[in-house]
Amino acid sequence: YLCAYCIWFLHCFNCLKSYLFIPPSEFRADEEPVDQKKYLEESCKPKCVKPLLEYEACVKRIQGDDHKHCTGQYFDYWFCVDKCVAPKLFPKLK
Numbered sequence: 782y783l784c785a786y787c788i789w790f791l792h793c794f795n796c797l798k799s800y801l802f803i804p805p806s807e808f809r810a811d812e813e814p815v816d817q818k819k820y821l822e823e824s825c826k827p828k829c830v831k832p833l834l835e836y837e838a839c840v841k842r843i844q845g846d847d848h849k850h851c852t853g854q855y856f857d858y859w860f861c862v863d864k865c866v867a868p869k870l871f872p873k874l875k
Contacts, residue, residue: 817873818866825865832858 826833836858839851 818870821866821869822862825862828865829858829861832861 832854836851836854839854843849843851
């Protein structure tokens with residue numbers, strides 16, 4: 782969107798420049814996109830300390846027993862993280 786003033790009066794160089802100049806970095810196909818999910822997961826992990834501590838306690842409790850597992854606690858932890866991430870992530874997806 783260009784303002785009518787900028788279109789009508791081409792001498793408004795600063796206004797036109799801000800709309801027409803696109804930094805080359807925005808069009809580089811060789812750049813990897815930033816994974817927002819990983820960033821958001823790191824920011825949400827502190828909010829899920831309780832399930833993490835429960836998982837770590839389970840792991841410590843069953844060390845040496847090949848028949849027991851902590852899958853439930855592991856999934857509880859990641860459910861907490863995902864629940865925190867989801868509302869922040871989906872608006873960022875294109």
